Amino acid sequence: MKAKALIPLVLFLLLAGLFFFTLKKINQGEYNPRHVPSPFIGKQAPAFSIPDLLQPGKKVDPAAMRGKVWLMNVWGTWCPECWREHGYLLHLAKDKGVNIVGVDWRDDPAKGREMIAKLGNPFLMIADDQAGNVAIDWGVYGAPETFVVDKQGIIRLKYEGAINEDVWRERFEPLVRQLEGQP
Amino acid sequence: MKPLLLSLLLLAGAMAAQATTIEIHRFENPRQEAIYKKLIDELRCLVCQNQNLADSNAELAQDLRRKTYEMVSAGKSETEIVAYMVERYGDFVLYRPPVKGITLFLWAGPFILLAVGFFVLFRVVRQRGRAQNDFALTDEQRAKAHELLEGDDR
Numbered sequence: 182m183k184a185k186a187l188i189p190l191v192l193f194l195l196l197a198g199l200f201f202f203t204l205k206k207i208n209q210g211e212y213n214p215r216h217v218p219s220p221f222i223g224k225q226a227p228a229f230s231i232p233d234l235l236q237p238g239k240k241v242d243p244a245a246m247r248g249k250v251w252l253m254n255v256w257g258t259w260c261p262e263c264w265r266e267h268g269y270l271l272h273l274a275k276d277k278g279v280n281i282v283g284v285d286w287r288d289d290p291a292k293g294r295e296m297i298a299k300l301g302n303p304f305l306m307i308a309d310d311q312a313g314n315v316a317i318d319w320g321v322y323g324a325p326e327t328f329v330v331d332k333q334g335i336i337r338l339k340y341e342g343a344i345n346e347d348v349w350r351e352r353f354e355p356l357v358r359q360l361e362g363q364p
Numbered sequence: 365m366k367p368l369l370l371s372l373l374l375l376a377g378a379m380a381a382q383a384t385t386i387e388i389h390r391f392e393n394p395r396q397e398a399i400y401k402k403l404i405d406e407l408r409c410l411v412c413q414n415q416n417l418a419d420s421n422a423e424l425a426q427d428l429r430r431k432t433y434e435m436v437s438a439g440k441s442e443t444e445i446v447a448y449m450v451e452r453y454g455d456f457v458l459y460r461p462p463v464k465g466i467t468l469f470l471w472a473g474p475f476i477l478l479a480v481g482f483f484v485l486f487r488v489v490r491q492r493g494r495a496q497n498d499f500a501l502t503d504e505q506r507a508k509a510h511e512l513l514e515g516d517d518r
Contacts, residue, residue: 217453218456313424318452320454322410
């Protein structure tokens with residue numbers, strides 16, 4: 182009888198422990214309730230060919246990035262996190278020589294160009310995805326989102342949210358370095 | 365006069381606001397329309413995750429509705445469109461996830477909980493029954509009680 186009386190307490194402690202553990206993980210950025218596992222990891226990156234934001238006569242095509250490890254960053258001037266992230270992307274492109282292709286998603290191209298002119302351009306090229314078709318094809322559901330694509334054109338990582346120093350060091354850098362070493 | 369004018373103005377404003385959110389689609393046949401309606405009801409908006417495409421007015425939901433409409437109009441079947449969405453957004457885009465290894469617990473969970481509930485109920489009821497039996501009297505006790513109740517008061 183005594184042991185039985187302890188059951189609710191044990192259950193409570195177990196649940197409290199579980200909640201504490203989960204909450205801690207959420208605060209550390211894991212177990213993000215909005216995170217949707219991408220079905221693309223390990224698959225060939227979807228192809229597209231749409232006008233370049235800065236040179237509308239030219240087309241942006243990921244096939245041009247074959248043989249390089251590159252990042253595809255989906256952004257928009259309407260997305261506050263993207264403004265915050267922009268400085269770090271500049272740092273990655275200028276100081277670390279990271280290849281980044283931008284996708285200006287559901288945006289007014291004039292505003293997009295204005296933002297790039299004002300803050301600088303970390304991108305090798307920027308796809309002007311006003312209709313949101315590239316975003317749908319890549320399974321994007323928020324901005325900023327960043328993909329890592331390897332030399333064979335295979336998606337290796339999808340990250341939802343702004344990249345900063347910590348995120349780069351933990352999630353991207355080891356992977357990018359490893360992929361760089363592969364054929 | 366003034367309140368009437370004001371309410372008319374408010375009504376006009378409300379109608380204008382609503383008019384911007386309604387999309388008009390024309391379908392070749394009622395079957396396509398039925399597929400479209402069914403799909404936007406069953407596909408999840410990934411921005412406001414507890415709404416389906418039909419309910420959500422998020423921009424992504426608008427885009428996905430447009431995509432669904434385009435595919436339906438192009439004569440794609442329901443399974444093809446669902447496969448297209450799952451390929452891009454994973455099973456999460458479906459409000460009714462498929463039964464497979466990873467979703468097994470999701471599907472079986474409620475039944476497991478129900479079974480546990482029945483088990484506990486069964487145990488409790490049986491225990492109560494047993495506790496009541498503890499009060500049952502032996503023949504000897506019964507006779508004594510009878511004697512006490514029926515017998516003369518001293």
